Amino acid sequence: MEVVAIAIGGIFVLFYTLWLLFAVFKGLGLIFGEFWYNKVKWQNPVSRSEYIIVNRILSEKFDYYKGLSVDGKAKFINRIIDFRKTKRFIGMEGLKATEEMKTLISGAAVQLTFGLEKYILAHYHTIYIYPSTFYSKLLRKKLKGGTSGSGTISLSWEDFQHGYEVPDDKYNLGLHEMAHALKMDVLKGTDFDDRFGFYLNNWEKVGSKEFQNMQKGEPSFLRKYGGTNMHEFFAVCIEHFFETPQQFAKRLPDIYNHLCVLLNQNLINKKSDYSIQEGFAENINRKLGRIPIPKTIRKNYSHHSWHWSLTILLVGIFLTSWLTPLFISYTDLDFHESVCFYFGAVLLGGVLQYPLIIRRKVMSFGIYLIYLILGFSPTACSSILFLNKQISMGRIEEKHQIISWSYKKDINPFLKGSFVILNLENNAYGYFERARAFEYSTFYTVKSKKNKPDSLTIGFSKGIFGLKAFKENTVSFSLHKND
Numbered sequence: 232m233e234v235v236a237i238a239i240g241g242i243f244v245l246f247y248t249l250w251l252l253f254a255v256f257k258g259l260g261l262i263f264g265e266f267w268y269n270k271v272k273w274q275n276p277v278s279r280s281e282y283i284i285v286n287r288i289l290s291e292k293f294d295y296y297k298g299l300s301v302d303g304k305a306k307f308i309n310r311i312i313d314f315r316k317t318k319r320f321i322g323m324e325g326l327k328a329t330e331e332m333k334t335l336i337s338g339a340a341v342q343l344t345f346g347l348e349k350y351i352l353a354h355y356h357t358i359y360i361y362p363s364t365f366y367s368k369l370l371r372k373k374l375k376g377g378t379s380g381s382g383t384i385s386l387s388w389e390d391f392q393h394g395y396e397v398p399d400d401k402y403n404l405g406l407h408e409m410a411h412a413l414k415m416d417v418l419k420g421t422d423f424d425d426r427f428g429f430y431l432n433n434w435e436k437v438g439s440k441e442f443q444n445m446q447k448g449e450p451s452f453l454r455k456y457g458g459t460n461m462h463e464f465f466a467v468c469i470e471h472f473f474e475t476p477q478q479f480a481k482r483l484p485d486i487y488n489h490l491c492v493l494l495n496q497n498l499i500n501k502k503s504d505y506s507i508q509e510g511f512a513e514n515i516n517r518k519l520g521r522i523p524i525p526k527t528i529r530k531n532y533s534h535h536s537w538h539w540s541l542t543i544l545l546v547g548i549f550l551t552s553w554l555t556p557l558f559i560s561y562t563d564l565d566f567h568e569s570v571c572f573y574f575g576a577v578l579l580g581g582v583l584q585y586p587l588i589i590r591r592k593v594m595s596f597g598i599y600l601i602y603l604i605l606g607f608s609p610t611a612c613s614s615i616l617f618l619n620k621q622i623s624m625g626r627i628e629e630k631h632q633i634i635s636w637s638y639k640k641d642i643n644p645f646l647k648g649s650f651v652i653l654n655l656e657n658n659a660y661g662y663f664e665r666a667r668a669f670e671y672s673t674f675y676t677v678k679s680k681k682n683k684p685d686s687l688t689i690g691f692s693k694g695i696f697g698l699k700a701f702k703e704n705t706v707s708f709s710l711h712k713n714d
C-alpha cells in the first residue's frame with residue numbers, strides 16, 4: 232500500500248512541478264514577448280507603467296484590440312502614439328480631455344486604418360470632445376458628431392463610448408467620423424494612403440447599386456442613414472464592417488469583399504490580426520456572380536492632388552534658386568553673410584515647418600532636407616531680398632576713389648554684356664561687384680575724351696529688412712591731358 236501511495240504522491244508532485252514551470256515560462260514569455268514587440272520591433276516610446284495603462288484601457292474597451300496578437304497590439308499602440316502626437320484634443324463645455332479619451336479616440340482611427348500604410352489622417356489637426364450631443368450653429372441642429380472639411384472632428388463623448396460598449400448594434404460614432412475623415416483626407420489631397428486613394432472609386436462603383444436602392448427607400452441590410460449620400464453610405468458601411476462583419480459578408484458580399492480590399496483588412500479573419508488571408512481573392516473569384524477582386528490594384532490618380540510643399544519645392548528648383556544669387560548680387564551681403572542667410576532660412580524653416588510636414592508624415596526626413604535646401608530656403612531668401620529691394624526706407628549715397636579698373640564679361644547669368652569693374656580705394660565693396668560695375672561702352676565713350684576716372688558714386692536704397700540694395704552708380708572724371 233505504501234508503495235502505491237508514494238507512487239501516486241510522486242506523480243502528483245511531478246505534475247504540479249511541470250504545471251508550475253509551464254505557468255512560469257508562459258508568464259515570462261508573455262512579458263518578454265510584450266517587451267520585445269513594444270521596445271525592439273515597434274520602438275514604442277512608452278514606459279512599462281504607461282504600457283500597462285494603455286493596454287488596460289484598450290483591453291477593457293476595445294474588442295478589436297483584444298483580438299490582436301502581441302505583435303499586433305504593439306503595432307496598434309505604436310500607431311496610437313503617432314496619431315495622438317499630430318492632433319490637438321480639446322474638451323468642450325467644461326469637459327476635460329483625459330488620457331483615456333485621447334487613447335480611445337485615436338484607437339478608432341487606428342482600428343479603421345490598421346491595414347493601411349498611412350494612418351495619420353493628415354488633414355485633421357483638432358478633435359473637439361463634447362460631453363454629449365451638441366448644437367451646431369451651422370446646421371442648426373443637435374449633433375452626435377461632425378467632421379469638417381477644414382480639419383476638425385467633433386464628437387459627443389457619451390455617444391462615442393456607446394459605440395464601443397455595444398459592439399454589434401451597427402452604431403459606432405468614432406468609426407463613423409473617422410471614416411468621414413479618412414475619405415475627406417483623400418478628397419482634400421492631403422498625404423493619404425495610396426492603396427485607399429487608388430481603390431476608393433472602385434469600391435464606390437461596387438456599392439453604387441445598393442446605395443441607389445437605399446435612396447429609393449428600399450429595405451437594406453445597411454442602416455437607413457447610409458442612403459443620405461455617398462459619404463454617409465461609406466461611413467455607415469464602415470460601422471457595419473467592424474460591428475457585424477459576418478452578417479455583412481453574408482448579406483452584401485461584394486460590398487464587404489471590396490471593402491476588405493479597400494482597407495486591406497478582413498474582420499472575419501481573426502487569426503492573423505484581421506489580415507487578408509491567402510487565397511482570399513482566388514476564393515471569391517471562383518464563385519459565380521461575385522464581382523471579382525483584381526489581382527493588383529490599378530493606380531488611379533484621380534484623388535492624388537498636390538501638397539503645397541511640393542509647389543514650393545518646384546518653384547525653388549526652377550525659379551527662386553536661380554533668382555537668389557541675382558538678388559544677392561544687388562545686396563550688400565558678402566559671401567559668408569550670404570551663406571549664413573541661406574542656411575539660416577533652412578534652419579528656421581526646418582524648425583517652424585516640422586509640425587506641419589514631418590509630424591504629419593507628408594514626406595520623409597531626407598526629402599524634407601531637400602525641400603528645405605532647394606525649395607523653401609531659396610524661395611524665402613529671394614522673397615526677402617526682393618521685398619528689401621522694392622520697399623525702400625531711405626537712400627544712401629557713397630563716394631569712393633577709383634584706383635584701377637579691369638574688364639569683365641557677364642557679371643552673372645542675368646546681367647550679361649561687357650563691363651568695366653572699378654577697383655576702389657581701401658578695396659571698398661570688394662565683394663560687391665554689382666556696385667562697382669559700369670557698362671563698358673558708356674565708360675569708354677567718356678573715357679575716350681582722355682579723361683581720367685576719378686571717383687565712383689554709388690546710390691543704395693536702405694531696404695525694409697535693413698540691407699543695402701544697389702540702385703545706380705556714376706563715375707566722375709577729372710581732366711587729365713598730360714599727353
Ligand SMILES: [Zn+2]
Binds near residue numbers: 407411462463466
Ligand atoms: Zn456621417
